Amino acid sequence: MNHVLLASAAPIIPKSLLGNPDSYACERANRLFCWGWLSRNWGSVLWPALRQHVVITLIAVGLGFAIASSLAVLAHRYRRVEQPVVVVTTIFYTIPALALFEILVAVPGFGLSLTTAETALVSYTLLIIFRNTLTGLREVPADVREAAAGMGMSRWQVLARVELPLALPAIIAGVRIATVSTIALATIAALIVNEGLGVPILTAISESTFKTELIAAGVLAVALAVAADALLVGLQRLMTPWARAT
Amino acid sequence: MALSLDESAVVRDGSPALPSAAALELRAVEKRYPGQRRPALAALSLLVPAGEVCVLVGPSGSGKTTAMRLINRMIPLSGGDILIGGRSILDSTPTELRRQIGYVIQQVGLFPHHTVRQNIATVPRLLGWERRRIDARVDELLELVGLDHDELGRRYPSQLSGGQQQRVGVARALAADPPLLLMDEPFGAIDPINRTRLQDEFLRLQERVRKTVVFVTHDIDEAIKMGDRIAVLREGGHLAQFATPAELLSSPADQFVADFVGADRALKRLGLVRLADVELDPPDQWPQPDERLPLDTTAREALARMLSAGGAPLGVADEHGSVVGIVTIALIGRLFSRVEDGRPPESRRGPPPEPNR
Numbered sequence: 001m002n003h004v005l006l007a008s009a010a011p012i013i014p015k016s017l018l019g020n021p022d023s024y025a026c027e028r029a030n031r032l033f034c035w036g037w038l039s040r041n042w043g044s045v046l047w048p049a050l051r052q053h054v055v056i057t058l059i060a061v062g063l064g065f066a067i068a069s070s071l072a073v074l075a076h077r078y079r080r081v082e083q084p085v086v087v088v089t090t091i092f093y094t095i096p097a098l099a100l101f102e103i104l105v106a107v108p109g110f111g112l113s114l115t116t117a118e119t120a121l122v123s124y125t126l127l128i129i130f131r132n133t134l135t136g137l138r139e140v141p142a143d144v145r146e147a148a149a150g151m152g153m154s155r156w157q158v159l160a161r162v163e164l165p166l167a168l169p170a171i172i173a174g175v176r177i178a179t180v181s182t183i184a185l186a187t188i189a190a191l192i193v194n195e196g197l198g199v200p201i202l203t204a205i206s207e208s209t210f211k212t213e214l215i216a217a218g219v220l221a222v223a224l225a226v227a228a229d230a231l232l233v234g235l236q237r238l239m240t241p242w243a244r245a246t
Numbered sequence: 247m248a249l250s251l252d253e254s255a256v257v258r259d260g261s262p263a264l265p266s267a268a269a270l271e272l273r274a275v276e277k278r279y280p281g282q283r284r285p286a287l288a289a290l291s292l293l294v295p296a297g298e299v300c301v302l303v304g305p306s307g308s309g310k311t312t313a314m315r316l317i318n319r320m321i322p323l324s325g326g327d328i329l330i331g332g333r334s335i336l337d338s339t340p341t342e343l344r345r346q347i348g349y350v351i352q353q354v355g356l357f358p359h360h361t362v363r364q365n366i367a368t369v370p371r372l373l374g375w376e377r378r379r380i381d382a383r384v385d386e387l388l389e390l391v392g393l394d395h396d397e398l399g400r401r402y403p404s405q406l407s408g409g410q411q412q413r414v415g416v417a418r419a420l421a422a423d424p425p426l427l428l429m430d431e432p433f434g435a436i437d438p439i440n441r442t443r444l445q446d447e448f449l450r451l452q453e454r455v456r457k458t459v460v461f462v463t464h465d466i467d468e469a470i471k472m473g474d475r476i477a478v479l480r481e482g483g484h485l486a487q488f489a490t491p492a493e494l495l496s497s498p499a500d501q502f503v504a505d506f507v508g509a510d511r512a513l514k515r516l517g518l519v520r521l522a523d524v525e526l527d528p529p530d531q532w533p534q535p536d537e538r539l540p541l542d543t544t545a546r547e548a549l550a551r552m553l554s555a556g557g558a559p560l561g562v563a564d565e566h567g568s569v570v571g572i573v574t575i576a577l578i579g580r581l582f583s584r585v586e587d588g589r590p591p592e593s594r595r596g597p598p599p600e601p602n603r
């Protein structure tokens with residue numbers, strides 16, 4: 001935890017060791033936000049944390065999407081699958097995040113690992129992606145499905161060529177919500193693994209006075225969420241040109 | 247119409263070429279939906295020769311859609327058999343079968359995420375045609391249904407009018423040149439003016455492609471206009487009568503059919519007769535009338551025109567505009583009484599002529 005030491009120790013480290021003495025004026029004054037800290041710690045603290053955060057989110061949403069959309073396709077075909085999936089994913093969704101982390105950490109084989117963090121994050125994405133995908137599939141107009149089957153598409157061809165493409169707006173809407181909430185939740189994952197934007201935030205919380213890294217990491221998390229959402233909106237526009245045709 | 251079940255059909259793309267039209271036979275077809283006491287169709291037998299339009303007509307719930315969906319195995323038969331070109335539909339898998347049967351439904355069911363061209367190319371793509379062949383076929387079909395202008399092919403269905411959408415639906419159904427075309431109330435959701443246009447267009451198109459067509463409607467006028475033969479269905483899927491339009495109008499099999507075709511059936515029969523097929527009064531017998539009707543005008547239309555012109559005789563002109571005869575109310579009256587007698591003033595109903603462009 002090199003950067004934590006550095007940040008907390010900064011005010012008492014001799015000037016001679018760290019160059020320009022004025023760089024620390026802000027820290028010494030216990031200001032709320034110090035640009036100097038930001039520029040000095042971007043490369044060593046924030047950038048790696050941001051990258052880790054992106055990776056954690058990608059894994060969680062990717063896995064969540066794979067699981068939830070497969071379950072939705074299954075539930076679309078076999079109605080009786082829906083109920084149990086909804087019950088289980090709703091439970092996952094409503095368990096308080098901290099409690100779920102605690103429970104998973106206690107499970108043999110999990111412990112304080114990335115697997116534990118990802119498992120929890122994935123479980124939060126399932127409900128929303130499942131629901132949206134299933135709704136999207138079910139809202140494909142009956143006449144379109146009738147025509148597709150009537151022209152000799154097999155069930156899988158109807159799914160792959162007609163139903164899934166037409167469900168895309170609903171599916172992507174679900175992925176957007178899941179992505180943004182995963183980015184927010186992943187900060188808490190720092191309780192379990194030493195990765196992501198949650199790390200500087202937790203550090204700042206555990207320190208009584210110095211809050212720059214909390215603010216910087218928080219802003220980065222929000223910016224990441226906004227950027228990811230915009231990216232997904234762009235992706236949707238690209239994938240559904242027909243939705244804009246009038 | 248030559249039956250085109252050609253034994254010597256050449257092989258192309260590794261699959262036997264489809265005949266351009268095939269006879270359709272329903273043998274004692276029965277359909278019972280699960281959980282329903284009465285069968286939706288009971289012992290329905292029909293024979294539709296290749297290249298003919300057979301209209302299924304009847305009140306709502308009489309089993310028209312059921313009959314149609316049995317033919318392409320969208321629903322399973324409960325009894326009987328259906329043969330296309332002499333082959334049972336049960337001999338192929340449902341998907342194979344459906345790729346050889348054009349299917350047009352009332353709500354059209356175009357794929358909203360595919361362009362017009364992609365929609366039309368659906369079955370050829372399922373059949374694995376190569377790209378160049380598909381492109382050429384799509385061009386041909388766009389021309390056939392009159393959509394070969396204004397880059398319509400690149401539009402999405404939401405960018406088309408209802409009539410244009412239905413034309414795309416017809417083109418899509420014809421894409422792989424299927425020997426049989428099923429049309430379930432194809433023009434039912436279209437406004438009356440465009441509906442007439444689409445009917446006329448379809449008759450012209452049918453002159454060119456000569457498919458075997460099963461056409462479902464609940465509108466007796468549409469049935470009379472479109473059908474070479476009409477099957478009147480009654481509640482419970484019973485066949486009340488299977489006859490040509492002229493026979494149906496002149497001699498309804500029973501009270502149900504008589505009621506269904508309507509009290510004005512003699513008038514409707516006049517709608518089947520074109521002035522070209524009627525012995526008109528010679529032009530010199532009357533003073534030159536101001537108004538002229540084309541030769542393909544129906545006797546019914548001519549009557550209506552004369553009535554609105556105060557009962558005066560009208561001239562009938564050929565395509566060059568020269569008067570070839572005169573039509574009078576008395577002449578229609580003689581025709582009318584023959585129609586009522588049940589003696590058919592036979593005429594082969596052709597499609598209406600190309601509209602002037």
Ligand SMILES: Nc1ncnc2c1ncn2[C@@H]1O[C@H](COP(=O)(O)OP(=O)(O)O)[C@@H](O)[C@H]1O
Pocket residue numbers: 279280282286304305306307308309310311312313
């Ligand atoms: N999927 C179905 N399940 C049960 N009954 C059906 C189904 N489809 C149609 N029916 C019944 O079969 C009869 C014929 O229906 P249909 O073929 O749709 O008639 P039409 O097309 O002539 O209006 C009706 O009584 C209808 O209620």
Ligand SMILES: [Mg+2]
Pocket residue numbers: 310311312
């Ligand atoms: Mg129907």
